[in-house]
Amino acid sequence: MKSDMELITSEGKRRDGRSPEDIRKIKIEAGVLHRADGSCYLEWGGNKVLAAVYGPREAVPRHTQNPLRAIVQARYNMAAFSVEDRKRPGPDRRSVEISKVISEALERVVLTEQFPRASIDVNIEVLDAEAGTRCAGLTAAAVALIDAGIPMRDIPVACAAGKIGGQVVLDLGKEEDNFGDADLPIAISPRTGEVLLLQMDGHLTLDEFNQAFDLAVKGCHIVSEIQKKAIMHKYQSAAAEVQE
């Protein structure tokens, strides 16, 4: 299957009509859930992701508490119906790993020292999946954290680059992820450029890596603008409501 699928034409046209440096369509909405302290709904291409934040609240069980700072616990979960063949509900090795790398990325930007012994819980639910769910999840989680009023150094943002048909491209789609040559998801702090998450699988030369990395950073900045707009929109409409 791998060999007979042309992922990118010689003119640089991809299967969904994008050019190499195009990102899929992204829609972000902040504050969509009633019970959560902060929440965000995000659509990224065919991905539909919901993130909810609870906290800061007392970390339980108690042995997980850190007397000097808060812990950030992200939980990435895929709905049983979010993929082609039904996924068994509950955590598997993949989601445990993704939860861990997302937690670590978010912990870096949250001002955890302000909330000793507390836990900031971030729930990420993938409702519909189509390549790039961890980037979508982290991006949504960041907006939900802002919506919850959690103090942060920056609004983290994630985006992937990769290689298909020998060419470096931004934001892999479904077939590109399955049959492509490499995938490089990263998360950054857009203000400082610090890298908060980085994973790579596949095969890239040093030059290709540099190219893909720069492209992913560029993608992050595009997504970052959409995040900020979603947050601004929420507060603007809240302000408008108050004025009425």
Added chain:
Amino acid sequence: MTIVPIIKRDYITKLAEEGKRIDGRDFNHYRKIEIETNVVNKAEGSARVKIGNTQVLCGIKMDIGEPFPDTPKTGVMSTAAEFIPMASPDFESGPPREDAIELARVVDRGVRESQVIQLDKLCITPAEKVWLVFIDIHILDYDGNLFDAASLAALAALLTTKVPVSRFLKELSEKDRASWQERLLELYTIPGVDEVPFGVDEADPKPIKNFPLPMSEPPVSCTAVKINDFVFFDPCFDEEVIADVRLTVATDHKGDIRAMQKGRSGSFSKEEIQKVIKGALDNGQEIRKKLYHSIGK
């Protein structure tokens, strides 16, 4: 009971004595119900239901598998509910607990016992291959009355489900295909299955197209709780946590009762049960209209 619910209980019962509820509704009234279908592309059918602030998402996945030995010609359905920690500060991750299991089983019974899914039409090759229907319920935002929201989401999702024949065609042997086609033709002759083109292409009568899941008229469930002597329909979270007792009644389009479930440690008198049934019938009619409207019927 901790101090906050006691204060809330006082407040809610005081209001009730004046004939009021905390959100200004009548005792028998539901909050605003919104039903949105086809919200998940990867699922065979899906629906998001909002009752007030409560939000539930249901997705249907289908697969091919073996039937149970005692029902070789019947498809298989299973229902699971997840109380994901997103929905409430009190939900924890991990395997489903009592509440989630009760919810899944009540929804499952509502669908199974009334034969809402015509499982006998989901046989491919008797004793070998049948369609499996997985109903997965995700609670997204918990503000009370999950029973009604979850069963309504399950029904809306099932009513928009397409059996994914095209995706599984590769897995079917010639024998399976022949058997399936024969059974499809049988489906055609059943009155009521009518105009729906059951995946049969006239020019090429092979069951290769996806077709709507064969369904019967579904019962609609309505829930009420009792606090002191007051009966509230569609309890919100604050009412639900302090309620003495809860009753869910599922009624069908003819006005018959199809399922009931009592919950929590309080009790009802016969008169109170009759009152709940009456309210369930009235509200059920309205909800049924909304359900059909949401699927474009």
